[in-house]
Structures are given as structure tokens and as C-alpha cells.
Amino acid sequence: MFRANEKISRAYPVLLVLTGLIALLPTSWLSWTRDLSDVVRLPITPLAHAGNRLAGMLRPVDASDGLHSEDLRGQLELLESERDRYERLYRAQRLRSQELAAQLRLLQHLPETVLRAPRPPMILPSDVTGRNPRDVISPVELELEPEIVDRVLEGDVATWKHQYLVGRVVRISPFRVTVLPVTHPDTGPVQAVLVDPGNRDITAPPPRLLLKPLGDGTFAGEVNHRHGTTVGDEVVLADPAWPDWAQALQVGTVEEVRQLDEAPLRDLVIVRPRFQLFELPHVMLLARDGEGLASGDATP
């Protein structure tokens, strides 16, 4: 039978006690662990990167949901026609917007640079190298490429397929980039709007809501009961605290609607992102354009 004192170094119990003490230290005293992690995991990161790629191939997040190739072809044609339609609408609105901006500039005697649209962001694809598959709100780490080192800053946005907002860059070390999911409580409340899928009333402003992360991968927010929110409605970002190019990215879809007993004119909505950061094999980082920032064109 094994006994605890059998051929064990005397240093070992001391080490365990020290480990126990470190485990209970305040978070603010543990910043050194980040550097330790960076150094210790140097040989592990390439292997974890390969593992994540393999996991992405074995279990793709964007599977075709059982659609056959004919269905997919039909869906592709529909998407292409929709894309062309929205491109035409975008061009028409852009012309109208430029015309209005020019009129406003003349009326208010503003310099030309003031009303110029922000430069589009740089799109930098990056592979996930580390994640915790047990925790839906765990931060993930991305591969650090030279392009990312030069251009990505803390606060930049991580998206999936240019459409879904999944996280925000919170730390860039000499070895890796850490992204916190948008559903993490430390990200803070997010302002968003509900998108009316049926375009019922185009003149009415979309209802705004403040989404608070619940810590389980979902958000909760309140919305006017009269709006008639239904399960499946889309919610998109409309928060001035986030970069311009992150606006209108999809935050999630309404999973549950409950009328509040204490405020019957308001509904509590639970919003769940369609894709969670921890399940993605790679993401797209939207970074500020360095040239635009230097010339003062881009809005931070």
C-alpha cells in the first residue's frame, strides 16, 4: 500500500503548500503568471495550433446542416442575387449620403475632412492556437503573425465570416494575441438594436437594448413589449464604444422572450450568439488602417 511519506522529498509538501497559497492570491498579484505562461508554453503552442486545425476539420462549425448539393446550389444562387441587390442599394445610398454630406459641409462651412467616411478596417485572418473547450466564455489565443503584431491593437474586433461579432482583443504579448468573447462579463454591457426581419415598418427606428452578458454564453436585455419581439429575431451591434466598422455586426439571435411581471410594458429577451468564440478554428480580426489613423481619417 502506498503511503504519503514513502520516498517523497521533504520539499514536496512545502511545494504543495506554496501552490495552495498562490492559488488563493488576489488576482492583482498574479500578473507575473502571464509572462510565465508565455515562456512555458513556447513548445506547446505549435502543437496546440495543429490540434485546433485538426479539431476544426473534424468538427466544422459551419456545417451545411444536412443540406444536399442541389439545395446548396439553390441557396448559393439566392445569396448571389441578394448580394447583387444589396450592392445596388448600397451604391445608391452611398451616392445619396455623399450628396447630403456635401450639402451639410457647405451649410455649416466645415472642412472637407470632417464628413469623410472612416476608412475600412484591415481584415486579418488568424488561427486559434489555444482555447478551453469546457468553458463557453473562456478567452482564446490567436496565432501571432508579423502582420498582426504591426497592426492589431487592444480593443480591435474579432469576427467570424465578416458577419458575426465574436470577441475583442484584450492583450497582445510578444508571443500571442488574447481575445475575450463578447459574452464574457468583463467585456461589459453592449448596446444593440433588434433587426426587424420582415421590414414591417421601415420608418420606425429599431428598438435599442442594452445587452448584459450573463456568464453562460448568452445576453439579457429589456425591450419595449409593444415591439412584439419574437424568438429568432436578429440583434446587431449599435454601440458607440465599439469601433465604427464593428457596428451592425450580428451579436446573436433572440432565444427567449419573457414579459416582466414588475414592468409589464417591457420584455426580457435572452440573446444567444450564433457562433461562440471558443468553438471557432480561426477568426477575422478587424484592425484599424495605420495610414488612415496617421492622417486622422479613421475614428478610433
Next chain:
Amino acid sequence: MRWIVFIIAACLAVALDMGLSGAMTLRTMGFITPTFAGCLVAWIALFGRPDCVLWGAWVLGLLCDLTPGSMEGQGLVFIIGPHALGFPLGAWVVLTVRPMVFRDRILTLAVCTMLCVLAAGCVMTVIGLVRYWLPFAGGEVIPFGLGELVRVAGDAVFSGVLAIPVGWLLFQLMPLWRFDYGVGRRASA
């Protein structure tokens, strides 16, 4: 036990836990995920010398604590302890039962992995809870309750299932490890 083989295996196990195990997560069942590191702790605990086993379990736990899943707080610091204390306890449990089992069976490794992951999971949950309740630690809310314990048990069972193919591979590579404490059932009695 050859330490160089253990270090390589530990790096590989932690890397697989950070990457490949995501493909095996049962997302509709509370994100139950198997752990390769748990299989490795049970493996060395079955065949290694007790002092090597305990040191190895601590090293492996430290590596696991420095992975993204252990981050906490606004500054995303790593909490050292949940695995670094949990794995030695899991190894100690396996060391305690190993004289009573047939060690050269894959099924034994699977059961020992379950015990090891269960013990380690309980330690991790307790540390998370203590950090949450201590006013100065700044620990975050953990979803503690029956659900958390069920998830730990689920992780243990799933890791035990994973230990069957991993164990087969480890048994094939047994000569590389050069365990010096004997591999027979009577060797550790």
C-alpha cells in the same frame, strides 16, 4: 521513469487538451470534455515511482494551469493551483489503489483515469469556490452546484473512455518510458 519522455508527453497532452479535445466536447451535455492530461497522470501513477509520479503530476498540473482555460480577472491572469493541486491528489488516489489492480490492462487505466480526473475536478471546484468566497482573492463566480459536480463526473467518465485508445498507444510505447518501479501487479505491493 524517463523524464524527457514524460516532458514530451506532457507537452503533447496539454496541447491536445488546448486544441483537439474541443472536437470531442459534448456541447449539448454541459460541455463535457475529456482530458488527455488526466490520462497521462493516471498512466504514470500506475507505473512510475511514487516520488516521480507526484512531481510529474505537479508539473503537468502547472502546465495545465498556464493554459487559456485558467484565466481570470480583468487582466486575464492565470490561476496556478487548480490543476497543480488537483493532479497530485488524483495521482495519490491512483497510487493508493494500484497494488490492488491488474496494472497491465487498458481497462485498469481507464478506471484509474476516471478516479484521477474525478479527484482533480473536485479540487478545482473547491479552489474556484474558495476564491469566489474569499473577499481579497477577486475570484469570479463559478457555476457551482449539482450541475458542476455532474459535469466533473461527466468529464471523468469521458476521460476514462478516451483512456482506452490513449492507453493502447501508451502500452505500445511502454519500453520508451523505462519505468523502474516494476510493471507487474506485485511490484508495488
